[in-house]
Amino acid sequence: MRPPTNTPPTVRPPLLHAVAAGSGVAAVVALVLVAVAWEPLMAADRAVAEGLHADAVRSPLTVRLARVLTDWVWDPWTLRLLLFAVVAALWRRGERGVARWLLLVCGAAALVQQGLKALVDRERPRWPDPVDSAEFAAFPSGHALTAAVVWGLLWWVAARAAGAVTVRAVVVAGAVSTVGVGLTRVYLGVHWFSDVLGGWLLGCCLAAVAVGWYERRGPVLGRLDAP
Secondary structure, three states, X not given: OOOOOOXXXXXXXXXXXXHHHHHHHHHHHHHHHHHOOOHHHXXXXXXXXXXXXXXXXXXXXXXXXXXXXXXXXXXXXXXXXXXXXXXHHXXXXXXXXXXXXXXXXXXXXXXXXXXXXXXXXXXXXXXXXXXXXXXXXXXXXXXXXXXXXXXXXXXXXXXXXXXXHHHHHHHHHHHHHHHHHHHHHHHOOOOOHHHHHHHHHHHHHHHHHHHHHHHHHHHHHXXXXXX
């Protein structure tokens, strides 16, 4: 079975263009401000981080919950596995062009994330009494970026074929996961808030560009669905 080649009513090109352009421009601005260490942003990051860290040190139970959520429930690999399960279902239904596209976008998002981390090379927050730890550079947050990309793609898949109830469920789960994982990263003191914001913006931009490109090129890419 081939996927529909026309843009569904719930996936409007103007909306995709607006999300892609708005989040893309905002992401570039955030990247530049972080790269040049713009002091007002650095000061805001420090104020948020210090306030949350002081609360985390006093709240071990909350820290444990945040670590379970960020390391297991909303971990990037958990979300990727969820996307891979959807890819497998699409493959079995014969929608192989869409399935391959989801895998390609997921891989590209990981490369963008790692490339920007190496480019910006921002140091993570450092604490004398840390409640958690993380490696590699800070900007952008891989957890936030992956959540935005994966849930954006899952929304698109649901909007193409599922009913309104399923689409709403995906939207709610995606919003909770994406916002929640970003906040846990800051609460645990392993990211600055601007890292998370940059991850959200980049993820939204990548998902919107990917969906818009496939919808525009659907008649050509639909040939990939042939066995």
